[in-house]
Amino acid sequence: MGGKRGNDVSLIDEQNQIRTEEMLLNVGPQHPSTHGVFRLVVKISGETILDAEPVIGYLHRGTEKLAEDLQYTQIIPYTDRLDYLAAMLNNYAFCHTVEQALELEIPERAEYLRIIVMELQRVASHLLFIGTYLLDLGAMSPFLYVFADREQIVQLFNEICGARLTYNYLRVGGVKWDAPPGWLDKVEAFVRYMQERLSMYDELITGNEIFLARTRGIGVFDTDTALAHGMSGINLRSTGFRWDLRRNKPYSIYDRFDFEIPVGQNGDCFDRYYLHLLEMNESLKIVAQALQQVPDGPVLGKVPKLIRVPAGEYYSGIEGARGELGFYIVSDGKDKPYRMKIRKPSFLNLQLLPKLLRGQNMANLIAILGAVDIVLGEVDA
Amino acid sequence: MGNWQTQPLTLPSVLAMVLGAVIVLVLALGVVTYTIYVQRKLLGWMQLRIGPNRVGPLGLFQTIADIIKLLIKEDVVPASADRPLFLLAPVLAFVPSFLVLAVVPFSAHHVFTANLSIGVLFYLAVSAITIHGVMLAGWASNNKYALIGGMRSAAQMLSYEIPLGLSLVGVVLMAGSLNLNDIVLAQQHSGWWNVIPQILGFLVFLVASTAELNRTPFDLPEAESELVAGYHVEYSGFRFAFFMLTEYVYLFAMAGLCATLFLGGWSGPWLPGWLWFAIKVVLFIFFQFWLQATLPRMRVDQLMTFSWKVLLPVSLVNLVLTGFIKAFW
Numbered sequence: 001m002g003g004k005r006g007n008d009v010s011l012i013d014e015q016n017q018i019r020t021e022e023m024l025l026n027v028g029p030q031h032p033s034t035h036g037v038f039r040l041v042v043k044i045s046g047e048t049i050l051d052a053e054p055v056i057g058y059l060h061r062g063t064e065k066l067a068e069d070l071q072y073t074q075i076i077p078y079t080d081r082l083d084y085l086a087a088m089l090n091n092y093a094f095c096h097t098v099e100q101a102l103e104l105e106i107p108e109r110a111e112y113l114r115i116i117v118m119e120l121q122r123v124a125s126h127l128l129f130i131g132t133y134l135l136d137l138g139a140m141s142p143f144l145y146v147f148a149d150r151e152q153i154v155q156l157f158n159e160i161c162g163a164r165l166t167y168n169y170l171r172v173g174g175v176k177w178d179a180p181p182g183w184l185d186k187v188e189a190f191v192r193y194m195q196e197r198l199s200m201y202d203e204l205i206t207g208n209e210i211f212l213a214r215t216r217g218i219g220v221f222d223t224d225t226a227l228a229h230g231m232s233g234i235n236l237r238s239t240g241f242r243w244d245l246r247r248n249k250p251y252s253i254y255d256r257f258d259f260e261i262p263v264g265q266n267g268d269c270f271d272r273y274y275l276h277l278l279e280m281n282e283s284l285k286i287v288a289q290a291l292q293q294v295p296d297g298p299v300l301g302k303v304p305k306l307i308r309v310p311a312g313e314y315y316s317g318i319e320g321a322r323g324e325l326g327f328y329i330v331s332d333g334k335d336k337p338y339r340m341k342i343r344k345p346s347f348l349n350l351q352l353l354p355k356l357l358r359g360q361n362m363a364n365l366i367a368i369l370g371a372v373d374i375v376l377g378e379v380d381a
Numbered sequence: 382m383g384n385w386q387t388q389p390l391t392l393p394s395v396l397a398m399v400l401g402a403v404i405v406l407v408l409a410l411g412v413v414t415y416t417i418y419v420q421r422k423l424l425g426w427m428q429l430r431i432g433p434n435r436v437g438p439l440g441l442f443q444t445i446a447d448i449i450k451l452l453i454k455e456d457v458v459p460a461s462a463d464r465p466l467f468l469l470a471p472v473l474a475f476v477p478s479f480l481v482l483a484v485v486p487f488s489a490h491h492v493f494t495a496n497l498s499i500g501v502l503f504y505l506a507v508s509a510i511t512i513h514g515v516m517l518a519g520w521a522s523n524n525k526y527a528l529i530g531g532m533r534s535a536a537q538m539l540s541y542e543i544p545l546g547l548s549l550v551g552v553v554l555m556a557g558s559l560n561l562n563d564i565v566l567a568q569q570h571s572g573w574w575n576v577i578p579q580i581l582g583f584l585v586f587l588v589a590s591t592a593e594l595n596r597t598p599f600d601l602p603e604a605e606s607e608l609v610a611g612y613h614v615e616y617s618g619f620r621f622a623f624f625m626l627t628e629y630v631y632l633f634a635m636a637g638l639c640a641t642l643f644l645g646g647w648s649g650p651w652l653p654g655w656l657w658f659a660i661k662v663v664l665f666i667f668f669q670f671w672l673q674a675t676l677p678r679m680r681v682d683q684l685m686t687f688s689w690k691v692l693l694p695v696s697l698v699n700l701v702l703t704g705f706i707k708a709f710w
Binding site: 025047139140141144145208210214361 | 683
């Protein structure tokens with residue numbers, strides 16, 4: 001590089017070739033395309049990546065440790081801040097584990113409201129993926145389009161729970177508030193609107209030659225590799241393996257709805273993008289069906305004021321926006337968990353990254369990292 | 382002011398030259414200022430947002446405020462940068478961008494510009510100097526991102542210079558002259574603009590010029606999502622302003638070149654020549670902004686492949702076809 005350097009360094013190596021050097025490049029923690037404070041130390045030769053080492057932990061807040069000193073209801077707002085793009089799903093994953101431990105009965109209306117907000121949340125999260133992924137690939141407009149659509153979901157959530165990002169809406173045994181009057185009609189109108197928008201996104205993005213050239217056959221891995229690395233969610237399904245906890249280990253009332261589990265064929269970045277689009281459509285289908293069936297009734301079951309989970313170990317996983325999101329709770333019978341462990345899908349999906357990046361072009365780094373779809377709040381927890 | 386080259390240098394003629402240069406400079410600055418404003422407004426409309434609307438009526442003074450901000454910012458030269466080269470790079474990038482405006486005929490009479498007999502060649506030769514500025518900026522910053530950006534930029538601009546040049550040769554063959562004014566006159570004489578007989582060359586020119594200007598989908602040197610900002614990552618204040626200015630002056634110059642070579646320049650019915658020229662320039666610039674709002678970015682290796690394996694053969698085919706037409710028509 002420029003600057004002061006001794007003139008005694010020869011520019012020619014032993015074989016009389018121009019001497020080249022490998023370069024260590026810090027991508028992040030402040031970098032526009034690492035989706036948060038993620039750092040990647042890459043060793044490059046020209047623009048080819050020889051080695052990549054992810055460095056995580058910049059957003060570590062010790063949620064698991066903090067939970068040991070919090071009552072079960074108090075933990076819920078902390079889960080909001082894990083995967084901050086899918087807070088409803090985090091809320092549910094935690095509440096579900098506690099409910100299983102307590103063997104609680106959930107009121108019907110609460111179950112339906114939960115399904116509706118969870119699937120809307122999945123749509124919001126996937127929308128943001130598509131926007132940021134296209135932004136990573138250099139297309140600016142989709143990002144602003146999806147934000148306009150996501151805003152409608154955020155507004156719906158704001159109406160039902162008074163928050164736009166960290167909802168703290170679900171409770172052990174149900175939900176905190178019933179839907180305000182007219183809310184369900186608004187959701188229905190949104191579902192119809194969004195279905196049209198999805199076909200528009202499909203037309204605008206999916207066939208773009210530049211987009212295809214940048215994502216087809218990039219970052220390919222197979223089912224065995226994915227399973228060996230504990231991957232789940234779209235990263236696993238993109239390899240053609242049909243595994244969705246909503247179908248394979250049904251929780252809540254997912255067995256009542258008719259929906260597909262789309263899978264990819266090649267396990268490349270394009271498949272991962274396209275599955276996001278297809279899954280949004282399926283989520284909207286679930287919401288539409290749930291809206292038809294919502295009964296009247298209470299939204300919070302009979303739950304003791306101070307929740308004491310019986311001594312023992314409990315785990316339950318749900319299909320989060322990024323994969324299997326699970327909470328593992330060890331209880332000694334008190335009102336606080338003895339130990340809480342979070343199965344963070346983003347964290348596990350990230351583990352394959354160094355292998356995927358080796359030998360790739362610098363520009364592919366962003367395409368591959370983006371398609372893994374990580375949220376640093378969850379990776380670092 | 383007529384034909385400068387044939388007149389002896391006298392004090393009035395030198396003064397007139399300086400005056401002409403200043404007027405072109407002011408014109409270019411004005412055009413650039415409002416090109417940036419229009420870009421932001423257009424992108425805003427295409428992206429469901431409003432765009433600048435705070436400074437002055439309809440945000441019309443936004444760019445001026447931005448320029449003032451950049452000019453009064455602290456002048457930072459990184460401690461580890463190669464200081465002389467770091468200071469030289471923006472100048473090297475910027476000066477050629479204004480120099481090329483000297484040959485673009487804004488109207489039928491070269492009022493403020495040079496009626497150079499090698500206009501096309503002059504444009505290509507001078508604009509190539511900018512690559513050095515960009516490369517030096519990337520190198521002298523002593524920043525890894527800037528280095529990669531600078532190298533990408535050099536590779537890209539060199540690769541696309543060739544199809545760009547070859548696509549112009551077709552036009553030169555049609556007119557039988559390298560003089561930009563003669564090329565316009567030839568189009569006026571033949572009755573159709575070069576965009577019709579030279580459609581192949583026009584398409585190559587359109588793609589290659591987009592790449593020359595480092596604009597979407599060929600904006601790799603400044604690939605924000607990969608390289609943060611590319612070669613000018615370490616530049617701030619007025620030096621950064623110079624790089625931005627270079628970019629937009631080239632956009633204006635390239636639009637002028639496109640209008641002159643393929644769209645008949647200042648020729649056209651009813652309206653005055655300068656207005657026709659302005660309309661054609663605006664069309665080209667609008668097209669660039671439209672692309673920017675629509676397309677993702679290409680990958681660096683795909684970019685090179687595209688230039689050498691697609692654009693170059695197509696421009697050569699165009700050249701041969703034009704040669705045949707000229708020889709046997």
